[in-house]
Amino acid sequence: MGGRISKKVVRPAVKAKPAKAAPSKVVYAFGGGKADGNAGMKELLGGKGANLAEMAGLGLPVPPGFTISTAVCTYYYAHGRKYPPALRADVERHLQQVEYSVGKRFGDPANPLLVSVRSGARASMPGMMDTILNLGLNDETVRGLIALTGNPRFAYDSYRRFVSMYGDVVLGLKPQSKDESDPFEEILERKKHARGVSLDTELTADDLRELVAEFKTAIKQRLGIDFPDDPQEQLWGAVGAVFGSWHNDRAILYRKLNGIPDAWGTAVNVQAMVFGNMGEDCGTGVAFTRDPSSGENVFYGEFLMNAQGEDVVAGTRTPLPMRQLEATNPVVYEQLMTIRRTLERHYRDMMDIEFTIQQGVLYMLQCRVGKRTGVAAVRNAVEMVDERLITWKDAILRVDPEQLNQVLRPTFIPADKERAIEERRLLAKGLNAGPGAATGRIYFNAEDAEAAAARGEAVILVRIETSPDDIRGMVAAQGILTARGGMTSHAALVARQMGKVCVAGCEPLRIDYRARTLRIDGRDDALREGDDLSIDGTTGEVFRGRIDTQPSEVVRVLIDRTLDAQSAPGYQRYARLMAWADKVRTLRVRANADQPDQSSAAVAFGAEGIGLCRTEHMFFGEDKIGPMREMILAESLEARRAALAKLLPLQRADFAGIFRAMAGKPVTIRTLDPPLHEFLPHETVDQQALADILGMSLSRVQERVAALHEFNPMLGFRGCRLGIIFPEITEMQVRAIFEAAATVQKEGIAVRPEVMIPLVGHVKELDLQTVIVRRVAAEVAKESGVKLAYGVGTMIEVPRGCLTADQIAHTAEFFSFGTNDLTQTALGVSRDDAGRFLVPYVGEFEIYARDPFQSIDEDGVGALIRIAVERGRTTRPGLKIGICGEHGGDPSSVVFCHRVGLDYVSCSPYRVPIARLAAAHAALTS
Ligand code: ADP
Ligand code: MG
Numbered sequence: 066m067g068g069r070i071s072k073k074v075v076r077p078a079v080k081a082k083p084a085k086a087a088p089s090k091v092v093y094a095f096g097g098g099k100a101d102g103n104a105g106m107k108e109l110l111g112g113k114g115a116n117l118a119e120m121a122g123l124g125l126p127v128p129p130g131f132t133i134s135t136a137v138c139t140y141y142y143a144h145g146r147k148y149p150p151a152l153r154a155d156v157e158r159h160l161q162q163v164e165y166s167v168g169k170r171f172g173d174p175a176n177p178l179l180v181s182v183r184s185g186a187r188a189s190m191p192g193m194m195d196t197i198l199n200l201g202l203n204d205e206t207v208r209g210l211i212a213l214t215g216n217p218r219f220a221y222d223s224y225r226r227f228v229s230m231y232g233d234v235v236l237g238l239k240p241q242s243k244d245e246s247d248p249f250e251e252i253l254e255r256k257k258h259a260r261g262v263s264l265d266t267e268l269t270a271d272d273l274r275e276l277v278a279e280f281k282t283a284i285k286q287r288l289g290i291d292f293p294d295d296p297q298e299q300l301w302g303a304v305g306a307v308f309g310s311w312h313n314d315r316a317i318l319y320r321k322l323n324g325i326p327d328a329w330g331t332a333v334n335v336q337a338m339v340f341g342n343m344g345e346d347c348g349t350g351v352a353f354t355r356d357p358s359s360g361e362n363v364f365y366g367e368f369l370m371n372a373q374g375e376d377v378v379a380g381t382r383t384p385l386p387m388r389q390l391e392a393t394n395p396v397v398y399e400q401l402m403t404i405r406r407t408l409e410r411h412y413r414d415m416m417d418i419e420f421t422i423q424q425g426v427l428y429m430l431q432c433r434v435g436k437r438t439g440v441a442a443v444r445n446a447v448e449m450v451d452e453r454l455i456t457w458k459d460a461i462l463r464v465d466p467e468q469l470n471q472v473l474r475p476t477f478i479p480a481d482k483e484r485a486i487e488e489r490r491l492l493a494k495g496l497n498a499g500p501g502a503a504t505g506r507i508y509f510n511a512e513d514a515e516a517a518a519a520r521g522e523a524v525i526l527v528r529i530e531t532s533p534d535d536i537r538g539m540v541a542a543q544g545i546l547t548a549r550g551g552m553t554s555h556a557a558l559v560a561r562q563m564g565k566v567c568v569a570g571c572e573p574l575r576i577d578y579r580a581r582t583l584r585i586d587g588r589d590d591a592l593r594e595g596d597d598l599s600i601d602g603t604t605g606e607v608f609r610g611r612i613d614t615q616p617s618e619v620v621r622v623l624i625d626r627t628l629d630a631q632s633a634p635g636y637q638r639y640a641r642l643m644a645w646a647d648k649v650r651t652l653r654v655r656a657n658a659d660q661p662d663q664s665s666a667a668v669a670f671g672a673e674g675i676g677l678c679r680t681e682h683m684f685f686g687e688d689k690i691g692p693m694r695e696m697i698l699a700e701s702l703e704a705r706r707a708a709l710a711k712l713l714p715l716q717r718a719d720f721a722g723i724f725r726a727m728a729g730k731p732v733t734i735r736t737l738d739p740p741l742h743e744f745l746p747h748e749t750v751d752q753q754a755l756a757d758i759l760g761m762s763l764s765r766v767q768e769r770v771a772a773l774h775e776f777n778p779m780l781g782f783r784g785c786r787l788g789i790i791f792p793e794i795t796e797m798q799v800r801a802i803f804e805a806a807a808t809v810q811k812e813g814i815a816v817r818p819e820v821m822i823p824l825v826g827h828v829k830e831l832d833l834q835t836v837i838v839r840r841v842a843a844e845v846a847k848e849s850g851v852k853l854a855y856g857v858g859t860m861i862e863v864p865r866g867c868l869t870a871d872q873i874a875h876t877a878e879f880f881s882f883g884t885n886d887l888t889q890t891a892l893g894v895s896r897d898d899a900g901r902f903l904v905p906y907v908g909e910f911e912i913y914a915r916d917p918f919q920s921i922d923e924d925g926v927g928a929l930i931r932i933a934v935e936r937g938r939t940t941r942p943g944l945k946i947g948i949c950g951e952h953g954g955d956p957s958s959v960v961f962c963h964r965v966g967l968d969y970v971s972c973s974p975y976r977v978p979i980a981r982l983a984a985a986h987a988a989l990t991s
């Protein structure tokens with residue numbers, strides 16, 4: 066058992082106070098048409114326990130059992146892994162109730178009750194915690210089971226499953242390295258080989274009985290432990306293992322990835338067994354009430370006859386589609402269809418169910434709200450509104466803003482894919498488990514996949530089947546390909562949740578982990594680690610080599626305009642959802658864009674303006690970098706003005722293009738921000754070339770480059786400091802802005818420029834720059850005869866700017882938080898140099914709950930923002946305030962912006978839909 070407990074993670078000293086007193090009621094019964102709990106009690110009963118109770122309460126056929134609440138888990142960890150004193154008696158009493166209702170006794174050699182011990186946390190953690198089936202078997206009770214059923218094969222099948230599950234989960238006999246296979250699996254494979262069979266179901270009762278003994282011997286030899294015969298000892302061992310597994314590595318990692326607090330704890334469910342492995346009129350299955358991949362309203366699932374529990378999910382045998390159940394067992398199928406309707410009506414959502422058929426009788430073993438792709442989430446939400454299951458406001462909340470990424474995700478270019486098929490590069494076809502297209506290099510295990518991704522490679526993780534140990538590799542990969550397992554296998558489930566492309570159950574694949582090769586039945590291709598592979602998670606196709614991808618339906622309709630909205634149902638659903646979102650949100654959404662084409666894309670995605678146009682990006686263009694360098698190296702004011710004069714028309718043309726694209730929507734343009742040395746060449750050859758062009762000596766150029774060198778350019782000569790020392794630069798830029806505005810306005814297009822001065826910490830900095838802006842604006846208005854409406858404001862990105870916002874607001878007509886730099890300056894962390902410590906800061910030490918450069922650090926940076934908003938609006942009520950850092954596209958930061966009363970967020974064009982939906986969530990939930 067010891068080996069399974071993860072090493073203690075170092076944690077800050079401040080911890081949640083442990084629950085000192087033992088909780089009063091800790092065990093909750095369910096079954097027989099009633100239950101102590103219900104679906105609303107997930108905190109206490111975990112998701113699985115709460116939903117088992119809910120189903121039992123609905124009168125669905127749930128085998129009876131009880132749930133040991135999460136309060137026990139919390140108590141257990143707060144008290145050095147001890148249980149509350151009353152627990153044993155409580156469990157005893159509830160076990161008796163179960164015995165009574167099924168008419169069997171736990172440990173009774175003549176008529177044994179067998180149970181499953183199942184973990185279940187508040188949030189579903191697929192496959193993270195381990196379930197043990199058929200608990201209560203030993204050499205005596207197995208004989209009782211045989212006598213009772215007259216089916217020794219079934220009895221020993223149950224027994225060998227129990228011993229291997231218990232041996233793995235509780236006793237800890239597991240593979241030791243990444244290339245090793247499961248020890249029980251190895252013994253099983255050897256047995257099948259010896260008997261000349263390929264399926265578990267072909268083994269005889271004697272084979273299975275031998276397996277039980279061989280498993281126990283392996284446990285004794287490798288661990289030095291006798292397998293426990295006493296059912297009570299088995300039960301408490303299993304309960305302890307479930308609680309223990311809350312702190313195993315993969316559970317901790319999963320919680321970290323999904324932001325689940327350690328303090329929640331897991332519940333334990335103990336439930337009377339029903340058997341899907343008693344013969345051909347028995348089986349087990351997993352289903353979704355709608356297609357979790359496309360969202361289509363069809364019953365979608367898989368089952369296996371003569372199988373138990375994990376067989377469907379584990380991918381040891383490839384399961385059959387639900388349709389087949391309709392053919393072979395129409396009565397059970399009809400019953401399931403009725404339950405499907407009942408559950409959808411009751412939960413008003415798409416549900417994921419687990420069931421078992423014992424001798425033609427259906428039992429429900431689990432239900433929960435189904436995980437689905439972004440595409441399916443949008444489709445379910447919109448269609449359920451049409452079906453009057455939910456309101457349009459519910460629909461908005463049904464789609465996680467990040468999930469929209471998948472709706473915008475690329476697919477393979479059809480012509481390229483066709484060519485790949487012609488070139489006979491289509492290797493095989495598996496199940497279309499996670500939509501989208503991915504192309505990358507093959508890696509065969511999580512560790513290597515992670516390492517390759519860290520080197521910047523696109524990775525396709527190729528596994529026979531995946532387990533929770535592969536999660537790190539799945540995170541790192543673009544796509545996941547497995548040889549075994551169905552649509553509900555671990556790989557498929559986790560991939561969909563992560564939004565990864567996935568092809569599962571691709572049976573012709575022959576994967577050799579040790580040799581690191583991938584072969585395909587009936588073909589002579591041999592692919593090795595590092596070779597290119599492309600997978601289509603929408604069709605299930607697997608290709609050798611690379612295939613180019615193309616934009617999604619939404620992008621083709623909105624941006625490329627290569628597809629007609631009328632013939633794009635996926636686009637139409639997206640558009641309806643977004644229209645609902647726009648109806649409720651109060652936060653405006655703008656985009657960060659520096660060029661006309663980006664601006665048009667932003668508008669197509671619903672941007673209501675440009676929140677940040679970075680002028681310096683323009684200077685890196687072919688035609689502009691020359692005069693820019695000339696300007697920087699100029700030795701006199703005249704020379705600098707001459708160079709600026711060359712830049713003026715170029716900038717003006719850029720601005721005009723953007724103004725036309727934005728057609729009257731506000732455009733915030735930031736004056737020059739980065740340190741000047743960024744524009745200069747640092748290699749001698751390039752410096753020589755520049756010297757030649759400018760007619761200077763190489764040494765003079767090098768002198769100037771050296772003079773501009775800074776020890777800490779992030780805090781150096783940049784931002785408004787440039788425009789204050791070289792006012793002619795600001796002058797040229799604002800002239801370009803206003804001349805472009807005048808030109809476009811004369812064309813009959815409205816223009817709303819907003820000039821934004823960066824890095825202001827003192828109101829006088831802004832004053833000095835504002836004088837220039839207003840003077841030039843007046844000059845241009847006079848010269849052009851056009852009346853210009855414009856604003857002048859500042860980017861708030863240093864703490865002093867936040868703290869003196871009341872003073873700054875006397876001059877500034879708007880604020881925009883540059884949260885990238887504000888995070889750097891507030892935390893005293895240089896983002897570019899944070900690599901060494903920021904990852905462990907977040908992951909290992911939990912100093913920040915999330916990367917502060919991705920998600921606003923609400924306590925620190927957020928406090929500065931609150932102060933600035935409050936002080937700024939004290940001086941200037943109604944001051945328009947936005948944010949233009951990377952955070953503007955992060956859903957949780959968007960919610961924060963809504964709460965502190967900002968007017969808009971600005972983010973990259975492709976994140977505009979995500980920000981719109983997040984803003985709608987914020988409006989509906991706060
Ligand atoms: P997970 O959390 O990984 O889904 P479960 O606790 O749901 O684990 O158990 C996995 C599978 O084991 C279930 O889907 C079900 O098929 C089977 N199982 C669990 N409890 C029972 C039971 N009492 N009788 C029959 N099968 C069971
Ligand atoms: Mg389950």
Ligand code: MG
Pocket residue numbers: 738823824862883886
């Ligand atoms: Mg900045």
